[in-house]
Amino acid sequence: MNRLSERDAAFLAEMGIGPLWKLRAVADAATQADIPEAAAPETPAAAPQPLAPPPMPRQVAERVVKPAWTPPVNDNSAWGAEPAPEQVDxxxxxxxxxxxxxxxxxxxxxxxxxxxxxxxxxxxxxxxxxxxxxxxxxxxxxxxxxxxxxxxxxxxxxxxxxxxxxxxxxxxxxxxxxxxxxxxxxxxxxxxxxxxxxxxxxxxxxxxxxxxxxxxxxxxxxxxxxxxxxxxxxxxxxxxxxxxxxxxxxxxxxxxxxxxxxxxxxxxxxxxxxxxxxxxxx
Structure with missing residues (x-):
């Protein structure tokens, strides 16, 4: 397996991307002068947090809360009011x-x-x-x-x-x-x-x-x-x-x-x- 070179480690540190792991031999051979302080913390790097799911589109959220069908107000059924009798002049x-x-x-x-x-x-x-x-x-x-x-x-x-x-x-x-x-x-x-x-x-x-x-x-x-x-x-x-x-x-x-x-x-x-x-x- 290829080992991470000192130069690659320096580039990753400059980009703010620390390795998830590295070989002990490389860590022992490195010096504080060769590797920037920010790139070689004394404590192990924390595991990256999982990315939050993207926000749900607005139209998708509305479909969840809005009924698929709303009965008309004057519908002559159990859903609606009875229509008023027609008035004759x-x-x-x-x-x-x-x-x-x-x-x-x-x-x-x-x-x-x-x-x-x-x-x-x-x-x-x-x-x-x-x-x-x-x-x-x-x-x-x-x-x-x-x-x-x-x-x-x-x-x-x-x-x-x-x-x-x-x-x-x-x-x-x-x-x-x-x-x-x-x-x-x-x-x-x-x-x-x-x-x-x-x-x-x-x-x-x-x-x-x-x-x-x-x-x-x-x-x-x-x-x-x-x-x-x-x-x-x-x-x-x-x-x-x-x-x-x-x-x-x-x-x-x-x-x-x-x-x-x-x-x-x-x-x-x-x-x-x-x-x-x-x-x-x-």
Whole structure:
């Protein structure tokens, strides 16, 4: 094996590169004058430290911490939020479009429960629009508002002021789908349900051209006046209100009158008040 010459050792020392090892014979033969002091330390040279790994490129680090796919915000799946129901401009609809919009509406809890909406019925060109609060179980079964004994009483009330559903009056309800509880029984509608259905009633009024709105019961009156639905009817009846530019009169629901016959005089006064507002009144 070749030995490291004194000259090679001096060059390595000048370059700052000490040998990892050297033969004892060479170390004994060297003198301090021949080899620079820095190149011949008394203690053995320390082993070189391992080189640090090169820094990881930035784009590689991002791949490690960033998920491979982020679900879209409006994705209709378990990853994303449910899309909001499409809003329809009810004010531009004709009769066919309005009925379709009501039948396919999913904007409140009542219709989202799968209830079949009860559409309005009566004269398409009307003098009055009569609005109840909600449909009853009998109405839902029949597919039209104000049926059964309350419907018969309503027909008698209208006849007393010279009108009928067939020729003068359009009858509807504020909340189109019958609100039910967990057992399938009737429950009071919520403010959300009333607000969701109100544009439908307002469009029905516009399409019929009715000059007077007659509400029956506290839900219809309060819902159209923007008051809490449980507000007593006594605070609303006995006066003329406005639904936009159309006068509105509040009276009791026929179902209430069947239970409290003595209140029929109040309802008669309300009918006379509404008739006085009608341009066709004689």
């Amino acid at each position: 009810v004010s531009t609809l004709d009769w066919a479009g309005l009925r379709l919009a009501i039948a396919t509406c999913k904007h409140c809890s009542a219709c989202s429960e799968g209830r079949k909406p009860v559409l309005g019925a009566g004269a398409r060109q009307a003098r009055w629009l009569v609005a109840a609060g909600t449909a009853s179980a009998a109405d839902e079964k029949a597919g039209q508002p104000m049926t059964g004994e309350p419907g018969k009483l309503l027909d008698n009330m209208l006849a007393a002021v010279g009108m009928s559903r067939e020729t003068d009056v359009y009858v509807t309800s504020l909340v189109k789908c019958r609100p039910v509880n967990a057992k399938g029984g009737d429950r009071a509608p919520t403010a959300e349900e009333a607000a969701a259905c109100r544009p439908f009633l307002e469009r029905e009024r516009a399409l019929t051209g009715a000059g007077v709105v007659l509400t029956m019961g506290q839900v219809a009156a309060n819902g159209l006046l923007g008051q809490p639905l449980a507000e007593p009817l006594a605070g609303s009846r006995g006066a003329v209100h406005r639904l936009g530019d159309v006068p509105m009169v509040a009276t009791l629901h026929p179902a209430e009158l069947l239970q409290r016959g003595h209140d029929k005089a109040l309802a008669w006064a309300d009918l006379c008040r509404a008739r006085a507002l009608d341009g066709h009144a004689g």
